[in-house]
Amino acid sequence: MDITGQDVAQSIINGLCMGGTYILIGLGLTLILGIMNILQFAHGEVYMIGAFTVYLLSVLNGVNLYVAVVISMITTAILGLILERVLLRPLKGQFLSYVCVTTGLSLILQTTIMLTFSKGTKQLPSLYKGSFEIAGAYVSRERVVAIVIALLLTLILYTFLKRTKYGLAMTASAQNREGALMQGINPNLMSAMVVAIGSALAAVGGALGGSIFNLDPYMGGLAFMKGITLIVIGGLGSIPGAVVGGLLLGVAESLLALFFGAQMGIILPLVLVIAFLIFRPRGLFGHD
Amino acid sequence: MALLEARGLSKRFGGLDAVSELDFDVNEGEILGIIGPNGAGKSTIFNMICGTFKPTSGTLVFRDKDITGYSSHRVARSGIARVFQGNVLFPSSTVLDNVVMGAHLHTRLSWFSFLFGGPSARRRDKALRTRAMEILELVGLSEDADTLASDLPHGNQRHLCLAVALAVEPKLLLLDEPVTGMNTEEVSEMLDLVRMLREKTGLTLVVIEHNMKAVMGLCDRIVVVSHGRKIAEGTSQMIANDPAVIEAYLGVDDDAA
Amino acid sequence: MTEQQKRLSKGLVGVVIYALVLALPWILRSGLGVGKGTYWTHILILVGVMILSTSSMRAIFLTGEMSLGTAGFMLVGGYAAALLSAKAGLSPWLTLLLGGLVAAAVAGLVAYPFFRVKGIYFVICTLLLGFIFLYMAGYFKGLTGGWQGFQFYDISPQITVGSRTLKFGTKTNIEYFYLTVFVVSICLFFMYRMEHSRVGMVWKSIREADVLAKSVGVNIMAHKIFIFVVACFFIGIAGGLFAFHVHALSPTSTPANIFHFFTSVYCLMYMVVGGANSFYGPILGTSLFMVLRELGRAVGEYWPMIAGAVLILVVFFMPKGLVATGEYLPVWYRKLRGLFKGKTPSSA
Structure with missing residues (x-):
């Protein structure tokens, strides 16, 4: 079977679009890990809930798709706030406890969604029908919209972190917690904000992912893996890193799948992650 | 031949030279003090000797062996032990167990005996405990052998840290701010203990301290560092009258602890 | 006394x-109201396998590192044992051991690079490793039968004395149960002895104050690698025991999708709920959970949710685990009494 240049181009573009979804998951994960030093194992489920919320609103109740996404962002952010306040804050830095609590939560969320919604495949409606033609490859419009939205949100987040008072405070907390404390920055507020923002972004990611793939209560696990892959490659706590990592991951998966089959597309990036962790733990753009 | 020889020792962090071109000797049986204003690089020196950091350049030769860049456990194996700043202990183990764990290098982890706990293992265990008790007596903690380390009062914890380091049976002992945070009574108690140790065991010691009186009274020789460089070296009298030293400490209280 | x-x-x-x-x-x-006869024996065998896995996971935890690669190493051990028997015709007794050795070898390969990175990254590495093993098993169709897996119904450990053969793996499974108990007991015995020997004290010193441990001459890396390899050896054996019981392996092996990384999470849960600080914690946690799950077949689909909730509750209210119930009861009793008397509980 010959692989044409067109196939490659198509593959790259598809990969970029998938990358957009990954970026949205990765941003939340990298911020939470960078600022709170917690690996939020339930983040994939937050992504999944975002997707299902949009499904609930738009498909089952006829709400306008974009409005549904916004509502989903808000409710997921609230979920994140509750998670932080009730489950994470009281634990005061005990590593084993964080892992247990967040994995327990992920199990609860998966089961809840599975029981709430009927079986059978579900998919979110397309954002845009039809496709463009770029460089001889056909790209569905919705995928382009997906990546545009992802990059836009990333830009907004970046601006927030570098230009606003709270954003700068968050960056400071990520780099030096004690220093930030001494400057009067409230660590609890920082934690709450970062989980809320991260969750909201994951919700959008879920909405985008849900329109490309089928919705399923267990989609969070895979999403979580992608998120981890991306933040390791891109670098912990780094936004540019998350973007580059996400795009790289998407394209790499796509191309590898084209040349070596879908399985390798999944395995090889993981091997890459491990290689990064060993040889360049701070990733492409990270500090530390 | 000095016990420990540092030549051209340097450590650079990013753009900052924490320690530059440091040369000094530690002679067998002496108590050497390293003093200097805050941020002078004293802890970095210890960290380089003990393997926490690798020197950027320079060499460390201990008993004719080049130990530059050795990792912490190899340094311990070579015969150098360290008492850390603050009280670093094994908190949920007893005082006795802490010292026994300090004697790690003198336990032989043999397979058979740990699996089946035979009489030879029990004998070795007993010997370890006896030796640990001896060390505890030396530092005056034999009464507290079964207390949890975290339950000890601050001053006694310091003594325990010393006991743990002694269990290594080192030839060279590094004391990192041994009397910081102590009142006058505790300070003189600790100094007496250190002096007694040196007499009894012939141990060589290097001490980092801020407490001037303590250092002057205890150390045979003193090395003064400032901004990562050696600015003076000699007996306490020579140091006290050295203009460079006085200038480095200008504005700093004599009894800064 | x-x-x-x-x-x-x-x-x-x-x-x-x-x-x-x-x-x-x-x-x-x-039958205890649920399942009859041989069904429970089957469950008990699984409990035995999981006890071995969970206890081994705990052994790694004793040096302060957490591995979520348990499922992955079970896969390696199970597949190695089954393949060596099915394709190379080796005796299952031998391949059970070999499965463990293969798992240990893989662990040895990755141990040094994995332990060089910070704690949380180590967790991620082990998690990803498990994932990689899973997908590799699905990828190499020629060898492993891919995602469909392969079966080996005729192959079981057996002992032949004279003209009589005892096969471990008959309909009643009772001999296989005893085999499992035997193997698991031996492995647990080794782990118990290690933990309660000088080696165990070294692990404790690493766990409590690794900087101090280093400074008294403990080679932390060597010890971590050692127990990681040994633990993965035992986990590999657990995988082999599982394989020769179910006689069919696939990456999505039943029951309960055992090679999926959820299993590693469940092992973590069994360990924490049982009591991570006690040798008996994983044993208690695993048996309790797995048996309760069977008894509660009625709740079926709700199970992961209940498990997750229990895990969270235990972390908050009984961090030392069920093993320490004896310690918690008096405290709770006093608090309850205080509530009823309308005052805040005073220190009794």
Whole structure:
């Protein structure tokens, strides 16, 4: 079977679009890990809930798709706030406890969604029908919209972190917690904000992912893996890193799948992650 | 031949030279003090000797062996032990167990005996405990052998840290701010203990301290560092009258602890 | 009570419990309202396998590192054992051991680079490794039968004396149960001895204050690698035991999708809920959870949710785990009494 240049181009573009979804998951994960030093194992489920919320609103109740996404962002952010306040804050830095609590939560969320919604495949409606033609490859419009939205949100987040008072405070907390404390920055507020923002972004990611793939209560696990892959490659706590990592991951998966089959597309990036962790733990753009 | 020889020792962090071109000797049986204003690089020196950091350049030769860049456990194996700043202990183990764990290098982890706990293992265990008790007596903690380390009062914890380091049976002992945070009574108690140790065991010691009186009274020789460089070296009298030293400490209280 | 008497009574309790365990298949024959006859024996075998895995996971935890690669190493051990028997015709007794060795070898390969990175990254590495193993098993169709897997119904450990053959893996599964108990007991014995020897104290020192441990000469990396390799050896054996029981392996092996990384999470849960600080914690946690799950078949689909909730509750209210219930009861009793008397509980 010959692989044409067109196939490659198509593959790259598809990969970029998938990358957009990954970026949205990765941003939340990298911020939470960078600022709170917690690996939020339930983040994939937050992504999944975002997707299902949009499904609930738009498909089952006829709400306008974009409005549904916004509502989903808000409710997921609230979920994140509750998670932080009730489950994470009281634990005061005990590593084993964080892992247990967040994995327990992920199990609860998966089961809840599975029981709430009927079986059978579900998919979110397309954002845009039809496709463009770029460089001889056909790209569905919705995928382009997906990546545009992802990059836009990333830009907004970046601006927030570098230009606003709270954003700068968050960056400071990520780099030096004690220093930030001494400057009067409230660590609890920082934690709450970062989980809320991260969750909201994951919700959008879920909405985008849900329109490309089928919705399923267990989609969070895979999403979580992608998120981890991306933040390791891109670098912990780094936004540019998350973007580059996400795009790289998407394209790499796509191309590898084209040349070596879908399985390798999944395995090889993981091997890459491990290689990064060993040889360049701070990733492409990270500090530390 | 000095016990420990540092030549051209340097450590650079990013753009900052924490320690530059440091040369000094530690002679067998002496108590050497390293003093200097805050941020002078004293802890970095210890960290380089003990393997926490690798020197950027320079060499460390201990008993004719080049130990530059050795990792912490190899340094311990070579015969150098360290008492850390603050009280670093094994908190949920007893005082006795802490010292026994300090004697790690003198336990032989043999397979058979740990699996089946035979009489030879029990004998070795007993010997370890006896030796640990001896060390505890030396530092005056034999009464507290079964207390949890975290339950000890601050001053006694310091003594325990010393006991743990002694269990290594080192030839060279590094004391990192041994009397910081102590009142006058505790300070003189600790100094007496250190002096007694040196007499009894012939141990060589290097001490980092801020407490001037303590250092002057205890150390045979003193090395003064400032901004990562050696600015003076000699007996306490020579140091006290050295203009460079006085200038480095200008504005700093004599009894800064 | 003297030291001697205490040890004797502890030993006696141990013997009684062990005898009970051995008698379990007969006790449970009546079914306890759920399942009958051989069904419970099958469950008990699985419990045994998971106890071995969970206890091994805990051994790694004793040096302060957390591995979530348990499922992955079970896969390696199970597949290695089954393939070596099915394709190379080796005796299952041998391949059970070899499966463990292969798992240990893989662990040895990745241990040094993995331990060089910070704690949380180590967790991620082990998690990803498990994932990679899973996908590799699905990828190499020629060798492993891919995602469909392969079966080997004729292959079971067996002992032939003269003209009589005892096959481990008959319809009743009772001999396989005893085989499992035997193998698991030996492995647990090794782990127990290690933990309660000088080696165990070294692990404790690494766990409590690794900087201090280093400075008294402990080679932390060597010790971590050692126990990681040993633990993965045992986990590989657990995988082999599983394989020769179910006679069919695939990356999505039933029951309960055992090679999926959820299993590693469940092992973590069993360990924490049982009591991560105690040798018996994983044993208690695993048995309790798995048995309860079977008894509660009625709740079926709700199970992961209940498990997750229990995990969270235990972390918050009983961090030392169920093993320490004895310590928690008096505290709770006092609090309850205080509530009823309308005052805040005072220190009794």
